[in-house]
Amino acid sequence: MHMYLEFSQQLNKILSGISNCIIIPHKNPDADALGSSMALYIFLSKLGKKTKIILPNSPPDYLDWMIKERSVISYENSPEKTRRYLLDSQIIFTLDFNSMKRIGALSKEIDNINRPLIMIDHHESPEKFSNLFLSKPEIGSTCEIVYNVMKSINDKLIDNEIATYIYSGILTDTGSFRYPLTTGDTHKIISELFKKGINHTKIHERIYDNFTFEKAHLLSVTLKNLKKIDNLGVVYTILKKEELEKYNFKKGDTEGFVNFGLRIQGILVSVIFIEQSGEDIIKISFRSKKNIDVNKFAKKYFNGGGHKNASGGFSNDSILETEKKFISSMNEFFGI
Numbered sequence: 001m002h003m004y005l006e007f008s009q010q011l012n013k014i015l016s017g018i019s020n021c022i023i024i025p026h027k028n029p030d031a032d033a034l035g036s037s038m039a040l041y042i043f044l045s046k047l048g049k050k051t052k053i054i055l056p057n058s059p060p061d062y063l064d065w066m067i068k069e070r071s072v073i074s075y076e077n078s079p080e081k082t083r084r085y086l087l088d089s090q091i092i093f094t095l096d097f098n099s100m101k102r103i104g105a106l107s108k109e110i111d112n113i114n115r116p117l118i119m120i121d122h123h124e125s126p127e128k129f130s131n132l133f134l135s136k137p138e139i140g141s142t143c144e145i146v147y148n149v150m151k152s153i154n155d156k157l158i159d160n161e162i163a164t165y166i167y168s169g170i171l172t173d174t175g176s177f178r179y180p181l182t183t184g185d186t187h188k189i190i191s192e193l194f195k196k197g198i199n200h201t202k203i204h205e206r207i208y209d210n211f212t213f214e215k216a217h218l219l220s221v222t223l224k225n226l227k228k229i230d231n232l233g234v235v236y237t238i239l240k241k242e243e244l245e246k247y248n249f250k251k252g253d254t255e256g257f258v259n260f261g262l263r264i265q266g267i268l269v270s271v272i273f274i275e276q277s278g279e280d281i282i283k284i285s286f287r288s289k290k291n292i293d294v295n296k297f298a299k300k301y302f303n304g305g306g307h308k309n310a311s312g313g314f315s316n317d318s319i320l321e322t323e324k325k326f327i328s329s330m331n332e333f334f335g336i
């Protein structure tokens with residue numbers, strides 16, 4: 001709690017002198033990025049600050065419910081408007097990422113206007129781009145960190161709506177409270193959120209029971225394509241362009257698919273390769289259990305990073321080349 005207190009006091013001091021804030025989550029935002037941004041947006045608004053969330057690009061459809069039109073603008077869709085908001089701003093919060101790479105072209109705009117940056121994040125190895133930062137890789141979600149910050153600034157401002165956003169981010173980033181970084185403190189926060197009257201069943205349904213018919217079929221292809229690297233406890237699957245097109249793939253449709261591999265007995269690493277049309281790269285997601293550090297793996301072999309048990313990367317090679325490289329690097333990684 002000590003670290004939160006110190007950060008919150010510094011933040012409070014900064015806030016007392018300003019009236020215009022911007023909040024920026026990472027590109028392709030998930031429920032933790034959007035949840036922490038929306039929660040902080042409402043909180044800052046209640047403190048009387050004019051606030052806007054700038055998204056590097058539009059969020060996936062299934063998270064539409066998390067967004068309130070007036071609070072958010074997408075840089076991808078309205079670059080000019082974004083520049084105006086940035087010019088008006090006095091400070092910029094960056095949430096749920098710690099490398100400027102994660103916001104794409106928007107990072108250049110941030111460089112240009114040169115405002116104080118305040119980073120709140122839980123990924124490993126933060127870049128030092130901010131003036132004030134709270135980097136806590138030992139915490140399971142940015143929402144949990146933002147909650148503690150808001151709580152130490154002004155507990156009373158946390159309402160049902162803020163609590164709902166915070167719950168959504170904690171829920172998804174802890175894998176529904178199962179990943180190792182879920183703690184007793186996390187559950188204590190959840191109990192506090194319940195006191196704010198959240199409807200947890202409704203949140204679960206919105207986040208998880210949202211498959212389109214095509215997405216269900218895409219999942220069946222994902223599982224059908226599953227391959228195993230014998231003796232390493234590794235499974236991987238590949239979704240080719242044609243398969244994605246056949247099932248009318250939309251951004252976010254494959255969210256969570258990579259986790260299914262970890263349901264297999266004895267499997268400690270699960271990987272999904274997605275050959276997205278329109279982009280010349282293969283996107284890769286890694287999940288692992290126990291001490292297997294797929295953050296290290298993604299960094300070393302596939303231009304990526306993230307967390308120990310959940311990371312991402314990409315490849316510029318063909319599917320065939322990427323698969324070959326993946327198998328040999330996994331063997332090298334496991335020292336075989």
Ligand SMILES: [Mn+2]
Pocket residue numbers: 032033096122140141142173
């Ligand atoms: Mn997160």
